Amino acid sequence: MLVTGGAGYIGSHTCIALIENGHSVVVADNLSNSNKDSIEKIKHLTSKEIPFYKIDVSDQQALENIFANHHIDGIIHLAGMKAVGESVEKPALYYTNNLVSTIMLVNACLKFNIKRFVFSSSATVYGENKVPFVETMDLLPPANPYGETKIMCERILTDIAKVNPAFSVSILRYFNPIGAHESGLIGEAPNGTPNNLMPYVTQVGRGKRQYLSIFGNDYLTVDGTGVRDYIHVMDLAEGHAAAIEHLTKGVHVYNLGTGQGTTVLQLVKAFEAANRVTIPYKIVDRRQGDIASCYADTSKAQRELGWTAKRDLLSMCRDAWRFEQNFQEA
Numbered sequence: 001m002l003v004t005g006g007a008g009y010i011g012s013h014t015c016i017a018l019i020e021n022g023h024s025v026v027v028a029d030n031l032s033n034s035n036k037d038s039i040e041k042i043k044h045l046t047s048k049e050i051p052f053y054k055i056d057v058s059d060q061q062a063l064e065n066i067f068a069n070h071h072i073d074g075i076i077h078l079a080g081m082k083a084v085g086e087s088v089e090k091p092a093l094y095y096t097n098n099l100v101s102t103i104m105l106v107n108a109c110l111k112f113n114i115k116r117f118v119f120s121s122s123a124t125v126y127g128e129n130k131v132p133f134v135e136t137m138d139l140l141p142p143a144n145p146y147g148e149t150k151i152m153c154e155r156i157l158t159d160i161a162k163v164n165p166a167f168s169v170s171i172l173r174y175f176n177p178i179g180a181h182e183s184g185l186i187g188e189a190p191n192g193t194p195n196n197l198m199p200y201v202t203q204v205g206r207g208k209r210q211y212l213s214i215f216g217n218d219y220l221t222v223d224g225t226g227v228r229d230y231i232h233v234m235d236l237a238e239g240h241a242a243a244i245e246h247l248t249k250g251v252h253v254y255n256l257g258t259g260q261g262t263t264v265l266q267l268v269k270a271f272e273a274a275n276r277v278t279i280p281y282k283i284v285d286r287r288q289g290d291i292a293s294c295y296a297d298t299s300k301a302q303r304e305l306g307w308t309a310k311r312d313l314l315s316m317c318r319d320a321w322r323f324e325q326n327f328q329e330a
């Protein structure tokens with residue numbers, strides 16, 4: 001199995017879940033937002049060899065070199081740029097990177113007769129639909145190029161699968177992955193100031209940042225702060241293994257979430273209780289582009305993949321904190 005973006009946060013956990021399910025894994029990653037150390041840690045945790053290629057997956061020659069050297073029976077395509085704010089500032093970069101890499105990989109699949117393809121999409125494609133989000137809903141364009149690239153890639157894959165009946169595609173719409181591998185060895189280590197809630201909270205927890213800014217408390221939610229469907233990254237990773245196991249011809253779309261909505265304040269309180277640390281916070285203005293509530297209807301993944309998220313919010317908070325304490329530089 002080729003995992004693109006396999007050195008990253010979701011990718012590294014996915015490699016572990018795939019190996020635990022009996023797959024051999026080859027990783028391609030340009031390390032633009034990750035570190036090769038994570039590959040060493042996966043090897044350590046799984047006692048398996050992982051061939052690693054530091055390449056851009058949009059580099060056709062480099063990609064074909066991998067197919068020449070390894071028997072690849074499927075691709076899990078996680079490589080991509082994912083910062084919403086940056087995508088608004090650098091749309092050309094986002095469209096080029098996220099679209100070209102996907103197209104190159106699909107062309108390689110057709111050329112080398114690789115029939116299984118899993119694509120990492122996002123709940124962002126639902127825009128401001130009514131929660132819970134169901135796979136059959138019409139997609140609403142999110143107001144940023146990052147979200148547009150996810151919708152476009154979904155459409156590209158759907159069109160190509162339609163005329164290549166042997167090609168099987170699983171599109172996974174992630175909700176909000178947080179937490180870390182239970183070992184505390186791998187986790188989310190963003191460069192610079194974190195954009196996302198949990199890495200910000202853990203950095204406040206150890207005093208690297210003074211306080212958390214909570215973006216708005218005037219949403220129509222139980223306590224006014226935004227609701228999200230936080231999912232343990234290992235549950236998300238296991239969702240990929242389930243998607244590969246159950247892949248059949250055609251295009252299949254699945255939500256990977258827990259189905260539970262949690263507000264920002266609830267998450268902060270859960271983190272404090274789980275880890276006995278205090279997270280000072282201030283309420284500030286809403287962040288542009290945020291929606292009030294986002295959580296999944298998870299019944300399709302349960303029904304068709306036999307997969308549900310197993311780990312609770314307490315484990316997510318504990319595991320995120322364990323990783324932060326073990327491995328972050330001061």
Ligand code: UFG
Pocket residue numbers: 082084122123124125174175176195196197198200212213214215216225226227228264287290294
């Ligand atoms: N939040 C804060 N303070 C922070 C960071 C976040 O209050 O410092 C709040 C946000 O307003 C939101 C919640 O915490 O209510 C979660 O925010 P994240 O940035 O962690 O996650 P988002 O839901 O905004 O974004 C995530 C992914 C995107 C994806 C989106 C939709 O990061 O890639 O989910 O699925 F597009």
